[in-house]
Amino acid sequence: MKVLKDLSREYSLFAAVIAFFSIEHFEHLLTQSTAGNLLGFAVLFAVIIYSAMSVAHHAEMLAEKFGEPYGTLILTISAVIVEIVIIVIMMLHAESPVLARDTIYSAIMLDINGLLGIAAIIGGLKYGEQPYNVDSSNSYLSMLLVAIGIAMVVPHFIDAAHHDNFMMFNVVMFILLYIVFTRIQLKSHKYFFEYKGGKEEVCDVEGHCEAPTEINAWYHASILILSIILVGVLAELLSVFMGNTLSTFGMPLAMGAVGVAVISAAPELITAVRAAIDNRMQTVINIALGASLATILLTIPAVILVSRVMGLDLDLSVTPVQGVMLGLTLLVSIVNFNDGETNVLEGFLHVILFVVFSFLLFV
Numbered sequence: 364m365k366v367l368k369d370l371s372r373e374y375s376l377f378a379a380v381i382a383f384f385s386i387e388h389f390e391h392l393l394t395q396s397t398a399g400n401l402l403g404f405a406v407l408f409a410v411i412i413y414s415a416m417s418v419a420h421h422a423e424m425l426a427e428k429f430g431e432p433y434g435t436l437i438l439t440i441s442a443v444i445v446e447i448v449i450i451v452i453m454m455l456h457a458e459s460p461v462l463a464r465d466t467i468y469s470a471i472m473l474d475i476n477g478l479l480g481i482a483a484i485i486g487g488l489k490y491g492e493q494p495y496n497v498d499s500s501n502s503y504l505s506m507l508l509v510a511i512g513i514a515m516v517v518p519h520f521i522d523a524a525h526h527d528n529f530m531m532f533n534v535v536m537f538i539l540l541y542i543v544f545t546r547i548q549l550k551s552h553k554y555f556f557e558y559k560g561g562k563e564e565v566c567d568v569e570g571h572c573e574a575p576t577e578i579n580a581w582y583h584a585s586i587l588i589l590s591i592i593l594v595g596v597l598a599e600l601l602s603v604f605m606g607n608t609l610s611t612f613g614m615p616l617a618m619g620a621v622g623v624a625v626i627s628a629a630p631e632l633i634t635a636v637r638a639a640i641d642n643r644m645q646t647v648i649n650i651a652l653g654a655s656l657a658t659i660l661l662t663i664p665a666v667i668l669v670s671r672v673m674g675l676d677l678d679l680s681v682t683p684v685q686g687v688m689l690g691l692t693l694l695v696s697i698v699n700f701n702d703g704e705t706n707v708l709e710g711f712l713h714v715i716l717f718v719v720f721s722f723l724l725f726v
Contacts, residue, residue: 375417404604419630446627460676465620476717479651483710486639493644500700503652558645
């Protein structure tokens with residue numbers, strides 16, 4: 364009975380189903396005009412973001428149920444699955460070899476510079492400095508350096524005759540890297556990704572501590588999976604309206620890649636801001652850097668395999684501008700996240716890099 368009552372409150376599911384059947388029914392009519400394309404795009408984008416919020420909510424419930432670092436791992440994997448689904452669908456429609464690269468690049472800029480920067484500013488204004496386990500940031504950043512270098516820089520120096528073999532080699536290497544890193548994160552070095560400085564229990568002003576509410580893991584996991592499926596279904600329609608809208612206004616496909624990154628980052632951004640307000644910077648670090656790493660290690664093998672099976676061209680090599688921005692982001696992150704505390708200045712520097720990234724989209 365309680366499950367049915369909870370299910371009746373899953374408004375995002377109902378909104379997604381209604382939007383799908385409504386837009387699909389009027390798709391031909393809407394695509395005939397600029398206003399119709401804009402309306403279809405706006406409705407679908409809003410509903411997908413709303414569904415992404417549902418993903419964030421249920422991932423947070425599972426995070427509370429299983430604790431850290433399992434919680435943020437569930438959230439980041441959920442967001443990356445959403446991203447992979449949308450990228451694959453967009454690749455099949457747009458047939459652009461650089462869409463996956465631009466989306467991955469945009470996701471890293473959003474996660475590290477946008478999400479982490481905003482959270483550090485909010486937390487810094489409220490608490491001054493926010494502590495976290497420096498071993499976690501060091502581990503994430505070293506993995507990011509290796510993964511980005513192998514997948515998006517080294518291809519510039521690989522002979523064209525060996526390019527396909529190198530791509531399949533990356534699939535094996537990245538899956539192996541993810542398995543090893545996940546085992547380290549959850550087993551042997553779990554303490555790297557935890558910070559024990561704060562209170563573990565929720566207590567009121569009188570000092571009475573409450574036990575955590577009973578959480579139905581099966582229910583939240585099921586709704587989370589269903590929400591991801593609905594996002595994929597809606598993304599199929601969104602790709603049509605997005606392509607038409609970009610073409611109508613003469614905008615680069617990179618803007619579509621940013622849109623995909625925004626959708627996938629929406630659940631993480633909300634969770635990170637809440638964590639910063641609650642003085643849980645360790646959760647922010649795990650989400651921002653963990654999501655970037657998962658994007659590289661999971662999305663790249665997925666798009667390589669899809670492009671191989673579907674016979675699509677794929678180019679993951681970063682442009683000079685993208686290479687400089689990624690280099691600056693990682694360099695500033697290494698300098699900022701080496702002392703176990705964040706502050707407003709560090710957050711501001713990352714937000715500045717995000718503003719530059721946004722400006723360069725129109726240059």
